[in-house]
Amino acid sequence: MNTALINIHLQHRSETIMIIKDGIIQSFEKTLPQNFQGEIIDAKHQWIYPGFIDAHMHLAWYGQLLASLTLFECSSHAAIHTKIQTYLSNNPSLTLLHARGYNDGSFTHEPSLTRFHLDTMSPTLPTVLTRVCNHVVVANSVMLKKDSRSF
Numbered sequence: 149m150n151t152a153l154i155n156i157h158l159q160h161r162s163e164t165i166m167i168i169k170d171g172i173i174q175s176f177e178k179t180l181p182q183n184f185q186g187e188i189i190d191a192k193h194q195w196i197y198p199g200f201i202d203a204h205m206h207l208a209w210y211g212q213l214l215a216s217l218t219l220f221e222c223s224s225h226a227a228i229h230t231k232i233q234t235y236l237s238n239n240p241s242l243t244l245l246h247a248r249g250y251n252d253g254s255f256t257h258e259p260s261l262t263r264f265h266l267d268t269m270s271p272t273l274p275t276v277l278t279r280v281c282n283h284v285v286v287a288n289s290v291m292l293k294k295d296s297r298s299f
Contacts, residue, residue: 217247220280223254225261228277229269236273244274244291251280261286 165177169186180188217235222228228250236242252260266275266288274291278284 213248217245218249219247219277220249220251222250223256225255225258225265225269228261232269232275236270242273244276245270246276246278248278248282249280250277263288263292 165180167174167177167181167184167186217231219228219231222231228247232245232247235247236245250261252258261277263286266277266286267290269275270288270290272290274294275288276291277286279286
């Protein structure tokens with residue numbers, strides 16, 4: 149691949165040939181090796197950032213998702229209620245429930261979730277649901293009455 153390589157060690161742009169095999173960068177060359185048999189991609193006017201990691205991936209958030217109840221596939225209050233009840237019965241020692249990923253935009257003919265809905269879904273355990281966008285949370289009455297020093 150002929151490309152403009154941005155190398156943090158060189159602190160500048162350089163025209164470079166990048167040799168890739170099976171999706172992995174093998175080497176950087178100034179000229180194409182004579183015995184090269186692979187596909188040539190001319191990315192002369194493109195930019196390549198080897199090892200660049202998109203920090204907006206929210207890896208910590210992804211890790212939290214792996215360890216919590218997710219509601220991405222729920223498209224109704226009833227589906228969320230069922231999922232919460234199943235989760236609670238499988239995790240009886242929980243002292244707080246934080247579920248993530250509900251999307252009230254996908255509810256058909258149902259309002260957005262409120263604490264009153266959560267009070268029927270989880271009447272005794274402090275419960276917080278985070279919307280899919282991570283910008284909205286809904287808490288039940290038990291959670292709202294909790295003293296923040298208890299967390």
